[in-house]
Amino acid sequence: DxxxxxxxxxxxxxxxxxxxxxxxxxxxxxxxxxxQQVLGQGPQFIFQYYEKEERGRGNFPDxxxxxxxxxxxxxxxxxxxxxxxxxxxxxxSSFLGQSSYNEQFFGPGTRLTVL
Amino acid sequence: xxxxSQHNHHVILSEAASLELGCNYSYGGTVNLFWYVQYPGQHxxxxxxxxxxxxxxxxxxxxxxxxxxxxxxxxxxKPSVQWSDTAEYFCAVNPEGFQKLVFGTGTxxxxxx
Numbered sequence: 001d002x003x004x005x006x007x008x009x010x011x012x013x014x015x016x017x018x019x020x021x022x023x024x025x026x027x028x029x030x031x032x033x034x035x036q037q038v039l040g041q042g043p044q045f046i047f048q049y050y051e052k053e054e055r056g057r058g059n060f061p062d063x064x065x066x067x068x069x070x071x072x073x074x075x076x077x078x079x080x081x082x083x084x085x086x087x088x089x090x091x092x093s094s095f096l097g098q099s100s101y102n103e104q105f106f107g108p109g110t111r112l113t114v115l
Numbered sequence: 116x117x118x119x120s121q122h123n124h125h126v127i128l129s130e131a132a133s134l135e136l137g138c139n140y141s142y143g144g145t146v147n148l149f150w151y152v153q154y155p156g157q158h159x160x161x162x163x164x165x166x167x168x169x170x171x172x173x174x175x176x177x178x179x180x181x182x183x184x185x186x187x188x189x190x191x192x193k194p195s196v197q198w199s200d201t202a203e204y205f206c207a208v209n210p211e212g213f214q215k216l217v218f219g220t221g222t223x224x225x226x227x228x
Contacts (some may be wrong), residue, residue: 003158033214042119042205042218043159056215090159094214101147101166101209104216106159 002027004093004107012113013081021076021110025093031055032074033104034066035090043090049074050096078112086114117142119208121219128196128226136191136222138206145211148189150180151218154202162204165189176200198228 005024013019025032031050035043048056049068063079072093078085088109094102118141128134140146150162163174170182180191189206206219 031214033216035216035218040220042121042207042220043216045215045217048214050214056213058215092216101211101214103161103164104214106151108158 004091004105006089006091006107006110008110009108010111010113012115014115015081015083017081017114018077018079019081019112021078021089021091021112023074023076023091023093023107025072025074025091026105029093029095029105030072031094031096031102032068032072033092033094034074034076035092036060037088037090037109038084039087046076081114083114086112088112117208117210117217119206119217119219121204121206121222123222124220126222126224128224130198130226130228131195132226134191134193134196134200134224136204136206136224138189138191138219140187140189140206140208140217142187142208142210142217147209147211148180148182149207149209149216150174150178150189150191151205151207152202153205153221159205162191196224196226198226200224201226 033048034046037043045058047066052068066076068074090109091107092104096102122137148165207216
């Protein structure tokens with residue numbers, strides 16, 4: 001069984017540009033969460049989506065947005081990129097995404113570098 | 116706001132030494148607790164978790180952790196480390212009722228053979 005997959009693996013952008021990162025959850029999982037991991041720090045929660053609806057949002061500016069598709073895959077979009085957006089972006093999927101906690105399985109991440 | 120503190124940022128041990136990594140969290144409500152490991156070049160993997168019951172939990176690869184509610188702590192232990200335990204270890208908290216994980220800053224463990 002394939003785990004969580006993310007694309008692209010690496011990405012280089014310049015300040016002010018826009019980026020779209022993609023995530024495919026484990027088959028059968030309906031919830032996707034996004035995390036940002038800046039070098040030397042732990043992952044920080046950005047969004048959680050369950051059944052195509054946003055169920056949670058972390059402390060990130062409106063430049064960050066996401067959506068979930070009918071097949072439960074997800075996209076994270078970041079507009080007007082800043083140098084500080086350089087990080088590893090992690091996607092995690094879980095079977096369910098409401099009420100009690102469901103174990104999250106993490107993908108390999110997308111390494112974004114903003115120059 | 117919830118936060119997680121890992122006081123040891125870098126730890127260097129020789130093989131067969133004992134390991135204890137500290138983790139303290141700040142949150143007034145009920146939490147679920149986790150330790151994740153990230154081996155070089157690999158993605159985050161769950162080592163162990165605590166939801167309720169026996170505060171001493173055992174995970175994979177000989178790791179265990181103890182939840183001490185009065186100290187808001189969830190320290191990770193292993194009696195005898197191996198070179199293959201070289202990795203970064205993250206403590207994480209899930210506030211009950213939410214799906215998000217709040218991570219600590221991580222501890223880089225280097226085990227020398």
